[in-house]
Amino acid sequence: MKSDILLITAAFLAPMGAWAANCDGTGNCYVRAGATGNGNGSSWTNACPGLAGTCAPSNMTRGVTYWIAAGSYGGADFSAADSGTTVISILGATALSHGPASDWSPSYAGVAKFGAISFASDYWTINGQSRGADWKSAYSIKFQSAGNNSQCIYLPGRTGITLSYIECQGYSPVGPSIDDAGIYGSATNFYLGYSYIHDVGDTQFQQNTGQGNNMTYEYNWVSNDGMCGTCNHFEAYSITATNLIVRYNVFENIVSTGVITDASGGGASVGNWEIYGNIFFWDPGLATKSGWPQLVDLDDGVVVLLGNNYSGHFYFYNNTIEGISPNVPANNNCNLSAFGNPGGYSVSGVTFIVQNNLWVNNGANVYGGCQWNTPIGISGYNAYAGGNNGALNADPGDSSNVQLSSTNLLVSASPTAIADFKLSKDTTTGIALAAPWNFDGFNQLTRGASGVWDRGAAQFFNSSGTTPQPPTGVTSAVH
Numbered sequence: 001m002k003s004d005i006l007l008i009t010a011a012f013l014a015p016m017g018a019w020a021a022n023c024d025g026t027g028n029c030y031v032r033a034g035a036t037g038n039g040n041g042s043s044w045t046n047a048c049p050g051l052a053g054t055c056a057p058s059n060m061t062r063g064v065t066y067w068i069a070a071g072s073y074g075g076a077d078f079s080a081a082d083s084g085t086t087v088i089s090i091l092g093a094t095a096l097s098h099g100p101a102s103d104w105s106p107s108y109a110g111v112a113k114f115g116a117i118s119f120a121s122d123y124w125t126i127n128g129q130s131r132g133a134d135w136k137s138a139y140s141i142k143f144q145s146a147g148n149n150s151q152c153i154y155l156p157g158r159t160g161i162t163l164s165y166i167e168c169q170g171y172s173p174v175g176p177s178i179d180d181a182g183i184y185g186s187a188t189n190f191y192l193g194y195s196y197i198h199d200v201g202d203t204q205f206q207q208n209t210g211q212g213n214n215m216t217y218e219y220n221w222v223s224n225d226g227m228c229g230t231c232n233h234f235e236a237y238s239i240t241a242t243n244l245i246v247r248y249n250v251f252e253n254i255v256s257t258g259v260i261t262d263a264s265g266g267g268a269s270v271g272n273w274e275i276y277g278n279i280f281f282w283d284p285g286l287a288t289k290s291g292w293p294q295l296v297d298l299d300d301g302v303v304v305l306l307g308n309n310y311s312g313h314f315y316f317y318n319n320t321i322e323g324i325s326p327n328v329p330a331n332n333n334c335n336l337s338a339f340g341n342p343g344g345y346s347v348s349g350v351t352f353i354v355q356n357n358l359w360v361n362n363g364a365n366v367y368g369g370c371q372w373n374t375p376i377g378i379s380g381y382n383a384y385a386g387g388n389n390g391a392l393n394a395d396p397g398d399s400s401n402v403q404l405s406s407t408n409l410l411v412s413a414s415p416t417a418i419a420d421f422k423l424s425k426d427t428t429t430g431i432a433l434a435a436p437w438n439f440d441g442f443n444q445l446t447r448g449a450s451g452v453w454d455r456g457a458a459q460f461f462n463s464s465g466t467t468p469q470p471p472t473g474v475t476s477a478v479h
Contacts, residue, residue: 022053024083027064028099031055032072032108043101044069044108051076062086062123063310067099068141070110075146079120085160088303090166092128092140096238111139112150114366116146118154118307127166134417135221135250140165145200147171151184152197157210159312163195170200174227186210186240194219201228205237212241219441223252229362240268248457250418258304271312277302277441279457281322313351315435318430318447318458320421322360322410354379356430356458360410361386362385381431383455385409403428403455418442423460426452 023029029041029048041054048055050073055066057076062083068090080088085251091097092112097102106352112128128141143152143286144165155161168182179316182197182204190212197204197220204222207215226234234256237246259280262270298305302321333388355378380400386408409427412420421442430453432438438447440459447459 020430023061023064024101026100028070028101029055029060029064029066030099030101031073032069033073033112041192044098044103044105050074059455062088065089065091065099067091067093067101068110068112069093069098070112070140072113075115076117077120078117078124081124085123085161087123087125087162088124088139089125089127092130094130094140097129099174107151109140112141114141114143114380115208116150116152116154118156119158123160125162126164126166127162128167129163131194131196134420135194135219136198136223139165139196140279141165142167142169143294144169145180145182148178148180150202151181151206153300154182154185155187156185157187157192158185158190161187161189162191164191164193168195168197168204170198170227172199172201175200175325176229176271177231178229179228183207184209186212188213190215192220196221198223199227199440200225202226202231203235203238205239208238208262208268209239211268212239212244214243215239215241216245216247217249218247220249222249222254226255231265232473235259235261235263235304237261240264241273242269242271242312244273246275246278248277249279251278252416253283254280258300260301260309261300261304261306262308263304263306264308268308270305270308270310272314274313274315274317274320274437276315276317276437277439277457278319279322279418279421279442280319280324281415281421282324284323284345284414284418291452294329306452310350314353315437316354316357317433318356318455320358320360320458322361322415322421324362355381356433356453356455358383358385358386358409358427360408360456361413374388381455382425383409401428401431405431409456421452421456422458423456426450426460427455 007234023041024043030044031041031051032044034045035047035049039049039053040046041048047069051057053059057078058080059068060066060080062080063086066089093099093108094104095109098108126141128139130138130140132138145152150171170182171178171179178199182200183192184206186207202225204225205271222236224235235258236251236254237260238261248259260275262268303316332338380402383403383405385405409423409425410420411422411424414423432448432453440447441459442458445459445461447453450461
């Protein structure tokens with residue numbers, strides 16, 4: 001399996017600081033479940049045999065990198081005291097990147113499995129360093145919910161948390177009353193990238209418990225929320241944040257209220273959301289999945305604002321929405337639009353821009369630009385194609401430079417993998433945008449370079465070519 005490998009520089013791995021007393025003296029500690037050496041963490045032979053002693057989460061030293069080998073480590077509360085903004089780094093050890101110790105063995109590579117973890121202090125980096133080309137396999141660090149009312153990762157009000165190349169799975173086996181989440185809790189200066197968050201009873205990102213700010217999510221595969229058939233509403237995101245970026249992600253089989261929402265008790269400050277270059281789709285094969293509660297619709301929309309105080313701007317650019325809910329009730333003309341507005345509040349004064357998106361093979365009542373109390377400020381240059389797509393009737397809120405096509409514009413009639421969402425040909429030219437919104441994260445190229453700015457997540461460049469994988473050194477950036 002081809003893997004993405006994050007190249008780690010020496011400067012990143014060993015920032016200046018006080019090294020852990022019992023590790024190698026140069027800023028590295030080694031952790032290997034079941035190690036039988038002296039346990040001081042100074043080498044792979046003498047690795048800490050678990051998250052204990054020098055390597056206990058409460059004893060970890062700022063500025064040090066902790067290399068984690070395959071094994072089972074249970075749950076953990078990462079609580080080492082802050083020291084300014086100095087980071088503690090936890091890296092999954094891989095065949096190509098496992099620290100400078102010379103006694104590495106290939107048998108140490110594999111999956112480091114954790115239960116539910118939490119952060120009781122700030123400035124942590126966890127990086128598994130690798131994953132499979134399908135974005136859903138071969139992660140070297142995995143977290144799993146502990147069951148009902150649990151989550152993979154809990155970070156209440158934390159700042160400076162960076163998570164990359166990790167897998168987060170809900171409790172297994174799923175059950176009708178397992179109400180768990182992927183990541184729970186608000187955060188500031190938070191980054192999640194190149195990760196797989198899946199099969200949760202409730203919501204993948206239930207981050208509506210406080211005020212978040214400067215949050216970036218990119219190159220993630222997010223799938224199967226709402227596995228709890230008897231619980232309340234579900235979303236991929238219930239998030240109250242300002243300066244939120246969601247880009248180059250895949251959202252598969254998200255059901256119930258919406259995919260990206262501000263669902264909360266109300267009253268939070270929300271604004272400056274930028275959602276671009278993502279794929280949203282439903283895999284009909286999931287209907288046969290054991291334990292799935294058979295919820296196959298969205299109540300309110302792909303993006304839903306439910307009543308918080310929104311300000312600033314809202315950008316929804318170059319996303320692809322495919323195959324969602326063919327059974328939308330006709331009496332709800334906002335159902336499965338790009339935007340729902342059941343809160344019934346005015347969004348006047350906010351800069352809403354909805355452009356260059358592609359809706360393909362959706363249900364009869366799926367619309368691209370649902371009207372709010374006041375119309376979306378700027379829309380148009382969107383495309384609607386294929387299947388029983390009610391948007392072919394042209395949503396009146398999205399009539400500027402609209403493209404309507406009765407045929408599927410994707411290379412696959414039933415897409416389930418990233419390469420399936422490539423275009424079979426150019427769409428009608430979209431509107432050109434400035435950086436960073438001019439980049440195709442799935443093909444890794446600049447939009448419009450071939451002469452046509454395509455609508456949707458993937459720029460057409462070669463109908464028979466393969467889709468390159470994302471680069472491995474991208475870090476968070478808030479625009």
